[in-house]
Amino acid sequence: MRFFNTEGPNRQENHYTLPPLSRWDLGEILALIDQKKYFLLHAPRQTGKTTCLLALAEHLNREGRCRAVYANLEVAQAYRAQLDKGMTAVVEQVSRGARDQLGDAGAADLGREIILSSSGGTAVGEFLARWSAQSLQPLVLLLDEVDALIGDTLLSLLRQLRAGYPQRPTAFPQTIILCGVRDLRDYRIHASSEREAITGGSAFNIKAKSLRLGDFSAAETRTLLLEHTRETGQVFTPEALAAQVWELTRGQPWLVNALAYRACFELHEGRDRRQPITLALIDQAKEAMIVERVTHLDQLAHKLQEPRVRRVIEPILAGTALGEVPTDDRDYLVDLGLLRRDGAGGLVVANPIYREVLPRMLASGPQDSLPQISPTWLNADGSLNPQSLLTAFLAFWRRHGQPLLGSVAYHEIAPHLVLMAFLHRVVNGGGTLEREYAIGMGRMDLCLRYGAVTLGLELKVWRDREADPLVDGLEQLDGYLAGLGLDTGWLVIFDRRSNQPPIAERTACQTATSPQGRAIAVIRA
Structure with a gap:
């Protein structure tokens, strides 16, 4: 039996899911790839980025016009200022991705060779250049969790990608897609010793575009919930289906799935498939999630301790004007998904659950x-x-x-x-x-x-x-x-x-x- 997923990428055979590529403008993405562009995809945590990236890689490989590889770089975060180890981790993730996703054992062998023979500062660039030269088709690289890297590791990676850019597509990947929570303009890159701030643009001014993955629409939220009804026969009452889940979450994907999972699979009344999922059950699920400080909401609480988050959230809670809060700080909270800009252009808390969680956590x-x-x-x-x-x-x-x-x-x-x-x-x-x-x-x-x-x-x-x-x-x-x-x-x-x-x-x-x-x-x- 399938269920609502709140951990890791969605799998069609296991999870209720929306068609992943329908959440982005696929035509625009394919056009950027055809034009050999390097670009960014970003969205708040647990909104489906990895699911969409994996689906895009599968789509590209099925089409056969290029060879696409997905790699998650979060493992390199642990090395922080240790540049050699950080770049080694990046090479390992990409080369193993090529082996596992494309059956390219040669890429894995090349990765090991580069790691043994190259300096950390150039390992990624050397690997991508030699791998691209050996490939019979253009390469497309999808790098996830790029903004997990910090300090010299992030700076080195961006500069190596920029250095190889003129050699694409024959001696460097035709397209590289960087994916993370934040837009590249907001990456905070610091030299590890002097703490001198270096802007993301200076290290990666080859970015063609920055695309954002949005939350579910009201129609998409309804479609996802109806997957459960089709699978089990259990219905949602009109109030719960038409309004309550959407109103509480404003379509934030993790919250939608978490509310529905708790109501349908954890609460005693909800597990009885003969009983409908009511507005009261959804409210009960919401309250339990907040009280238990489930992982997603606990991560949200942790963000509240950051000074740049406090500078924005404190006046919002106090009901005062933002004053001289820098634009970067405001945009940072929008990128994190904590806030959204309403139709009139003002900043508001992204959804009623977050609006409840922020003061309660504090x-x-x-x-x-x-x-x-x-x-x-x-x-x-x-x-x-x-x-x-x-x-x-x-x-x-x-x-x-x-x-x-x-x-x-x-x-x-x-x-x-x-x-x-x-x-x-x-x-x-x-x-x-x-x-x-x-x-x-x-x-x-x-x-x-x-x-x-x-x-x-x-x-x-x-x-x-x-x-x-x-x-x-x-x-x-x-x-x-x-x-x-x-x-x-x-x-x-x-x-x-x-x-x-x-x-x-x-x-x-x-x-x-x-x-x-x-x-x-x-x-x-």
Whole structure:
């Protein structure tokens, strides 16, 4: 039985899959190859790049106009500044690929000879030149995970490819396709000793084009899910099929497959093929993935520690403008798949799952640092008491807010993350905490759902040289609560101005009436 795949390249006989070459403009790629171009293919991790590259190599070899070899260069990453070993690893991967994919034992023998006789700085160029000269047909080389190489190994590889470029196709590959997460313009190449930055373009200015593999469209997402229905007879409800998977993932291939696999193959109700896959099952699968920090989402969390990622993500979470964030940093997050440019050209988090994961991951540090808190916010029957929750939060913030703020790496949104850590302790598997935020929104909105209780919160920050955000906050909270169908809510104003009294002294709560007549608990923290 086939299944939704989340590990490694897709195989038609084992996995539900879309036709790999339909995800790129195959005509454009074949035209570039016919024109003997060198070019790039890039996309975020776990979007199907390797599956598409392997399918392209198979297509080219089946056509018979050239000989195509796929090679993954990630193994060379371990050698970092050890140039000889790094280039040896590249030669080994390409020559073995020729042997295994084309049956070219001569290429493997040549690779061993080059490794024994050549210096590391020229090994790749020498191998490709001699291999191309011996080949009866033009060679096309598909190099995957190129941006896994760093320092002198990446610089040397690019320069050797550039040096051999004029000899194509008789004494160098007709086409070389470099594939990775980032566009070549964003490769950060440094000399291993002086740490002198060298731009990718200076080392590889023969690039003809840079193509990007996109996420699944809504139609492609639906087509993939229906593979399961055709295979097993198990249907998706119209809501789950038409909207929920696509809306949660925005077509990110790994997320689509992971959600569907968990709903159809791991959750007990989903394994019963007589039962449909419902919207509730998809939501349950989503929540389980986030809580368990599955590999893909854990890698995402790791990226949040990079300074250039923080420079963009922190103002987005805070709802402030990006300011002077460099273009390269913004493009880097788009290349990583963390952000996307919406129809109006603005940057937004790529999909609702990532939008949920980013603050939750950042709040995990404060959450782990929380002291033991008695759940005084619960009634005797286990239901949530909003007034008791408010009392408990004020006591918690006065006592623990100040020290917990220091446990957060993202200082601009430290109060938001500590509050979210507290609320995660409140829901603790019995409810959910939803978030809304965006560039320039000036706030973060939270929706806590626990049993029959829904609580809407708006978080604002009062900074130096700014007016009290109370008036704007009440007006904005009106709109948020109206969307939730609520008559009451919390407005939390974090006072981050200089020279303020300690948190324990300035934390207070009062009731205010919003412009639309709602009773709002205004918490000044």
